Amino acid sequence: MTGRLTSKVALVTGAARGIGRAQAVRFAQEGADIIALDICAPVHTTVTPPATREDLDETADLVEAEGRRVIPGVVDVRDLRSLETFVTDAVTAFGGLDIVCATAGITSRATLSEMTESTWQTMLDVNLTGVWHTARAAIPHLIARGGGSMVLVSSIAGLRGLIGVSHYVAAKHGVVGLMRSLAAELAPHKIRVNTVHPTNVDTPMIQNDHVRRMFRPDLEEPTREEFAQAAKTMNMLDVPWVEPLDVANASLFLTSEEARYITSVALPVDAGSTQR
Incomplete structure (x- = not known):
């Protein structure tokens, strides 16, 4: 199928690379214009190499290569006022907003006893x-449009506990609670809200020396292949991780008319990890 999002406008945070880029490009392939936001800078306390403005520009180029319009913006989702201003300006330029993917996120690791405030x-x-903040900035525009769909990106950590990342688990569980409340609040406005829950995804968030050593503490500099062997143990299917496109395709389904009566659902894209 093609054209499932024809004439739609989608807001994607964390769009410079990884899942956010995959969502932006996949939605553009299906006919949507894109508002693509990313901080494009390091975030304190994380070890993941940061996305850059060049990464965001590449996402914009990929969207335009699909024949769609794009408004990229360097915005920190922690800054509500800047987020509201940019989204309002971009929505005004495009004439409306139909879809929101709240995808921006970080990772770090520490046991609770070692974790700093x-x-x-x-x-x-x-x-x-x-x-x-993303929901707060977008909801008035979805209501003005007469309906829409939101996908909040959680994680398998939003459905189960994991060792050494209690802060991440707490935040991702919180996203599920937020989704369920928003789904109930926004149903009268014909706005659907769901979460997706990936296992490890093949992005820079996991493909770095810090995470590889976390999975293979027995090795000084584990290779991608050595990391993959260890990562497979998390999943039911015989794969170490899923691809950004897999999460983008799940998001596309949830935002399309094929899912017109699906709301308040937590959808795993996890190779069976949460059921292992």
């Missing part, structure tokens, strides 16, 4: 409050 707070500020 800053590490805890930064995680919640980005991965939970940032999602709330």
Whole structure:
């Protein structure tokens, strides 16, 4: 099928690379114009190499290559006022808003006894409050449009506990609670709200030395292949991780008319990880 999002406008945070880029490009392939936001800078307490403005520009180029319009913006989801201003200006330029993907997120690792207050707070500020900010900035425009769909990106950590990332688990569980409340609040406005829950995804968030050593502490510099062997143990299917496109396709389904009566659902894209 093609053209499932023809004449739609989609807002995607975390769009410079990874899942956010995959959502932006996949939605453009199906006919949507894109508002693509990313901080394009390091976030304190994280070790993941940051996205750059060049990454965001590449996402914009990929969207335009699909024949769609795009408005890219360097915006921190922790800054509500800047987010509201940029979204309002972009929605005005496009004439409306139909779809929201709250995808921006960070990762870090520490046991609770070792975790600093800053590490805890930064995680919640980005991965939970940032999602709330995105919803807050977008909802008036969805209501004005007469309906729409929101996909909040959670994680398998939003459905189960994981060791050494209690702050991440708490934030991602919080996203599920936010989704369920928003689904109930916004149903009268014909706005559907759902979450997606990936296992490890093949992005820079996991493909870095810090995460590889976390999975293979027995090795000084584990290779991608050595990391993959260890990562497979998380999943039911014989894969170490899923691809950004897999999450984008699930998001596309949830935002399309094929899912017109699906709301308040937590959809795993996890190779069976949560059932292992």
